[in-house]
Amino acid sequence: MHDKLPPTNPRQQQSPAPKEPASRRMFLIKLGVLLNGIVALIIGIPIVRYLLGAARSDNDYLKWIDVGNVDDFKDGETTLINYVNPFADPWDGETRKIPAYVRRVSATDFAVFAVNCAHLNCPVRWFAESQLFMCPCHGGIYYADGSRASGPPPRGLFTYETKIEDGKLFIKAGEMPTLSNQAQLIQEIAPCAGTDGFMPG
Amino acid sequence: MRWYRRLYAWIEQRVQLEGPIKEAVFHMTPRSTASWWYVFGSAALTILIVQVLTGILLALSYVPSAGQAWNSLEVLNHQVTLGWFLRALHGWGSNFMVAIVIVHMIQVFLFGAYKFPRELTWIIGVFLLLMTLGMAFSGQVLRFDQDAYWGIGIGAAIMGRVPLMGGQLVHLLLGGPIIAGATLTRFFALHVFVIPGLLLTLVGLHVWLVLKLGVNEWPVPGHIVRRETYLQEYKELAHKDGIPFFPGAFWRDLVFSAAIVLAIVVCAAVFGPFGPTGVPDPTIIQTVPRPDPPFLWLYSLLSLLPPEMETPFLLIAPPIAIVILIALPLVAGVGEKSWHRRPVAVLTVLVLAIGWAALTQLATYTPWSPKMAAWSGAAVPVQFIQKSTPLERQGANVFQYKQCRNCHALGGVGGERGPALDGIATKMTKDQMIRQVIQGGGNMPAFGKNLSPPEVTALVTFLETLHRPNERTAEDVSRAVAEGDQSKKGDLEQGSRY
Numbered sequence: 001m002h003d004k005l006p007p008t009n010p011r012q013q014q015s016p017a018p019k020e021p022a023s024r025r026m027f028l029i030k031l032g033v034l035l036n037g038i039v040a041l042i043i044g045i046p047i048v049r050y051l052l053g054a055a056r057s058d059n060d061y062l063k064w065i066d067v068g069n070v071d072d073f074k075d076g077e078t079t080l081i082n083y084v085n086p087f088a089d090p091w092d093g094e095t096r097k098i099p100a101y102v103r104r105v106s107a108t109d110f111a112v113f114a115v116n117c118a119h120l121n122c123p124v125r126w127f128a129e130s131q132l133f134m135c136p137c138h139g140g141i142y143y144a145d146g147s148r149a150s151g152p153p154p155r156g157l158f159t160y161e162t163k164i165e166d167g168k169l170f171i172k173a174g175e176m177p178t179l180s181n182q183a184q185l186i187q188e189i190a191p192c193a194g195t196d197g198f199m200p201g
Numbered sequence: 202m203r204w205y206r207r208l209y210a211w212i213e214q215r216v217q218l219e220g221p222i223k224e225a226v227f228h229m230t231p232r233s234t235a236s237w238w239y240v241f242g243s244a245a246l247t248i249l250i251v252q253v254l255t256g257i258l259l260a261l262s263y264v265p266s267a268g269q270a271w272n273s274l275e276v277l278n279h280q281v282t283l284g285w286f287l288r289a290l291h292g293w294g295s296n297f298m299v300a301i302v303i304v305h306m307i308q309v310f311l312f313g314a315y316k317f318p319r320e321l322t323w324i325i326g327v328f329l330l331l332m333t334l335g336m337a338f339s340g341q342v343l344r345f346d347q348d349a350y351w352g353i354g355i356g357a358a359i360m361g362r363v364p365l366m367g368g369q370l371v372h373l374l375l376g377g378p379i380i381a382g383a384t385l386t387r388f389f390a391l392h393v394f395v396i397p398g399l400l401l402t403l404v405g406l407h408v409w410l411v412l413k414l415g416v417n418e419w420p421v422p423g424h425i426v427r428r429e430t431y432l433q434e435y436k437e438l439a440h441k442d443g444i445p446f447f448p449g450a451f452w453r454d455l456v457f458s459a460a461i462v463l464a465i466v467v468c469a470a471v472f473g474p475f476g477p478t479g480v481p482d483p484t485i486i487q488t489v490p491r492p493d494p495p496f497l498w499l500y501s502l503l504s505l506l507p508p509e510m511e512t513p514f515l516l517i518a519p520p521i522a523i524v525i526l527i528a529l530p531l532v533a534g535v536g537e538k539s540w541h542r543r544p545v546a547v548l549t550v551l552v553l554a555i556g557w558a559a560l561t562q563l564a565t566y567t568p569w570s571p572k573m574a575a576w577s578g579a580a581v582p583v584q585f586i587q588k589s590t591p592l593e594r595q596g597a598n599v600f601q602y603k604q605c606r607n608c609h610a611l612g613g614v615g616g617e618r619g620p621a622l623d624g625i626a627t628k629m630t631k632d633q634m635i636r637q638v639i640q641g642g643g644n645m646p647a648f649g650k651n652l653s654p655p656e657v658t659a660l661v662t663f664l665e666t667l668h669r670p671n672e673r674t675a676e677d678v679s680r681a682v683a684e685g686d687q688s689k690k691g692d693l694e695q696g697s698r699y
Binding site: 051054057058080088090091094095096097119120129130131132135137138139149150152174178180 | 372480607
């Protein structure tokens with residue numbers, strides 16, 4: 001326990017370093033920095049690509065999904081359905097299930113809405129009696145056709161592309177709808193709300 | 202020599218830390234800094250230690266998997282011995298942490314402590330505040346329940362508003378196209394490795410700067426900070442009228458830190474852990490997501506801002522606020538320190554504090570949210586339909602069935618999105634009501650498509666009864682002229698004299 005150690009401070013150590021030209025040492029230092037820079041680049045590029053791997057163009061995350069028989073939906077009714085996200089991992093649990101509203105406008109005409117409010121993504125609820133979608137978060141309201149009725153949303157409900165094949169309804173889905181991947185799809189000018197389609201009698 | 206003294210000497214001979222530690226502990230500090238106003242920074246550090254400890258302990262049981270996280274929280278709450286208490290400590294510690302960091306910041310701001318030569322200490326502090334908020338948000342995501350799911354959905358919606366690269370930013374935030382397993386694991390990495398690593402590094406630097414530059418002296422009105430003279434003045438103050446930091450100033454830090462930790466323990470024991478709320482199953486849409494306390498003000502603000510201002514606010518205001526905070530000591534690095542001579546500083550703090558408090562208070566009862574179950578959960582109170590005609594009662598049915606109650610209260614029960622309708626007949630004429638019901642307007646959807654004319658007639662007839670017995674209902678007196686009603690015409694002429 002009482003062994004005497006040499007002073008650890010280098011200044012106190014008597015070590016007459018052999019005098020070399022400074023330029024040679026600095027060259028070796030620069031060489032070392034350069035080597036490490038190259039190595040950092042070799043490691044860095046794959047790391048950055050790994051980190052950015054999830055960012056893809058929106059079409060990469062869309063697939064046609066079967067959401068049920070056309071005949072399961074009644075004319076003029078809006079139904080809440082669930083589908084399994086096609087890009088799910090086994091450990092996603094319940095989060096792989098995504099809900100959507102299917103509205104059968106006529107025999108061949110379907111409108112499928114995301115449940116996500118166009119304001120900040122909260123789940124809107126359908127009220128069949130008043131034919132309105134209401135959002136519990138900030139009070140966004142939408143009409144049955146998905147158009148914005150009131151509140152903070154900047155647009156109507158997000159819609160999925162639909163098609164019918166062999167009596168089955170397909171939607172093109174797989175990605176959480178946001179203003180940047182869905183905003184350009186709809187160029188709608190809100191009609192004078194409530195006036196069209198109002199028939200006295 | 203006793204064995205432990207020998208052991209100490211053996212270690213000290215090698216690590217040689219006694220000198221620097223003694224220097225830090227016994228450094229001279231101005232007598233005025235031995236004050237109860239100077240305890241918040243050390244309290245924040247103490248809570249950080251509590252958070253690191255409880256966080257590591259929670260990691261022993263928590264499973265960062267979208268399919269299992271919620272279950273592991275339930276197991277922690279109900280099966281792991283005192284798991285609920287550890288969760289409660291970590292959750293309440295988080296709230297206290299945010300609160301103390303902000304109080305610390307306000308104190309430093311009002312005492313002018315960010316001025317020369319402590320500018321960098323403040324700037325690092327700004328980043329520590331951002332990281333504290335980042336920890337609070339990512340921690341809310343790790344509590345993987347319905348609030349967490351829709352909370353991260355809000356984060357994605359905000360990212361989605363970024364022009365040009367919004368879509369890719371959403372993918373990066375979520376780790377894929379939707380909120381799922383990859384989202385949770387990346388927030389786990391952020392909350393457990395990335396932010397804490399940066400946070401602890403910067404906290405070390407922050408404390409180092411405090412030790413090197415000395416604790417800010419109590420500001421005296423009229424005592425101006427000048428770059429040429431301040432360092433010399435401070436040195437004299439610390440040495441001529443100074444006391445050693447330990448024990449002179451340090452005992453207050455000790456007492457306050459203990460009190461804060463005790464408060465966290467009491468809150469944890471009495472109120473218990475936060476959640477988890479419902480299973481993070483997106484198909485359960487009967488949910489009312491709410492953010493954690495530090496973000497309630499933002500929740501209110503996003504309901505009250507006009508729609509066209511939201512995207513600019515969300516994308517531009519945060520960078521501007523951060524730039525202002527960072528630039529503050531660089532722009533106002535010298536001059537008056539005392540709050541007695543800095544009215545703008547005091548007013549800024551007051552306005553922000555009042556705004557924050559008002560918005561947070563609003564978020565506790567969210568008057569802008571429809572009450573989803575009011576139409577089916579609360580019947581029209583009896584006093585409103587006593588002595589009413591069949592048509593009026595039919596109107597009350599329409600009122601209830603068409604979910605008007607979700608937004609309009611009657612008898613104090615119902616939504617607050619629209620005005621309460623108890624006395625609506627005194628404020629709106631029959632024609633105005635019909636127009637409002639059919640066309641909507643303001644925040645009200647148009648019901649023209651969803652109500653038949655008989656339903657509108659019944660509804661408005663019912664609404665016209667909504668006034669106190671002795672109150673006159675609103676009337677459009679000009680109609681009397683149009684319809685040639687002489688008795689009403691008298692009212693019109695009388696009215697015109699006012």
